Amino acid sequence: MSKTTYIALLRGINVSGSNMIKMPVLQTLFEAAGCEAVKTYIQSGNVVFTHQNLTCRDLADKIRNMISKELNMHVPVLVMERSKFMEIRQDNPFLNGRNEDTSQLHVTFLFEKPDSEKWVKMDPAKYLPDEFVLADKVIYLFCPSGYGKTKLHNNFFESKLKITATTRNWKTVLALADGVQDKVIDGGH
Numbered sequence: 438m439s440k441t442t443y444i445a446l447l448r449g450i451n452v453s454g455s456n457m458i459k460m461p462v463l464q465t466l467f468e469a470a471g472c473e474a475v476k477t478y479i480q481s482g483n484v485v486f487t488h489q490n491l492t493c494r495d496l497a498d499k500i501r502n503m504i505s506k507e508l509n510m511h512v513p514v515l516v517m518e519r520s521k522f523m524e525i526r527q528d529n530p531f532l533n534g535r536n537e538d539t540s541q542l543h544v545t546f547l548f549e550k551p552d553s554e555k556w557v558k559m560d561p562a563k564y565l566p567d568e569f570v571l572a573d574k575v576i577y578l579f580c581p582s583g584y585g586k587t588k589l590h591n592n593f594f595e596s597k598l599k600i601t602a603t604t605r606n607w608k609t610v611l612a613l614a615d616g617v618q619d620k621v622i623d624g625g626h
Contacts, residue, residue, distance in 0.1 A: 440473065440487040444522055444613045445500060446546055447482025448513035448603040456510050458482070470496075470503045478612050482512075483605070485519070485616050493517055513601045515548055522614040529607075530570045531579045542607035543584055545569075545576040545591060551598045559597055564589055578604075 445467075450456040460477040463484065467475045472486040488496060497516040504512050525544060531537040556571060567587045568579045576594060580587040584606065591604040605613075 439490065441490050442474075442485065442487050442519040442616060443472075443493065443496060443516050444519055445482075445484040445486070445497070446515045446517075446603050446605065447484070447504075448515070448548075448601060450482040450510075450512055451480045456512060458504075458508065458510070458512075462508075466503050466507055467500065469507075470499050472496075472500075476616075479609065481605075481609075482603075483609060483613055485613060513548060513603070515546055515603060517546075519614070519616060522610065525572075525575055526610060526614040528572060529577055530572075531568070531577060537579050538581075539607045541580050541583065543578040543580065543604055544607070544610050545578060545594050545602050545604040547574040547576065547594070547598070548601040548603075550574050551600055555598050576602075 447458075447463075450458050450463075460480060463482070464475045464477055467484055467486055472484075472488050475484060475486045477484050491499075493516040497514045500516070501512060501514040504510055504514070529542065529544075531542055532539070550573065551571070561569060564587075566581050567589050569589055570577045578584075578587070578589055580589065584590070584604075591602055594600070594602050
């Protein structure tokens with residue numbers, strides 16, 4: 438049976454001293470959930486792994502339940518096939534035809550598709566020079582003054598759209614799309 442490469446993004450771990458999970462522990466939990474070739478990338482809950490062809494939702498549920506059972510933490514988990522990350526990398530509107538500084542690019546991953554009425558109420562002109570573009574369940578961000586100074590942070594989108602979300606910088610998106618090959622991996626192998 439063939440295996441698929443997946444990427445898991447965990448929401449809100451190792452941030453401001455809450456939901457602390459060491460990467461070797463996270464790796465072990467993924468392996469206990471039946472995942473193979475598990476690699477973690479930096480400390481913020483990014484995991485590349487292979488698994489038998491399960492749905493992304495089933496894998497996310499399995500991993501979330503394992504974390505809840507073993508660590509008594511309720512951590513939202515988003516799982517995507519690696520091929521989806523490749524599409525996200527290719528489709529960034531701030532690089533296609535614009536060539537913006539990649540250090541100012543981020544991606545907010547939505548755990549479900551946003552309600553169109555809520556999305557339409559958000560006026561992009563209010564947040565300039567910061568810009569955002571929705572593509573299915575991904576929001577591409579361009580923050581020329583830096584992510585630390587933008588109003589377009591993860592909590593902003595969660596509040597406006599009433600959806601769980603998690604944000605990664607462009608460097609992390611690229612590393613995950615590449616399967617973290619030849620990258621520095623904290624706690625993985």
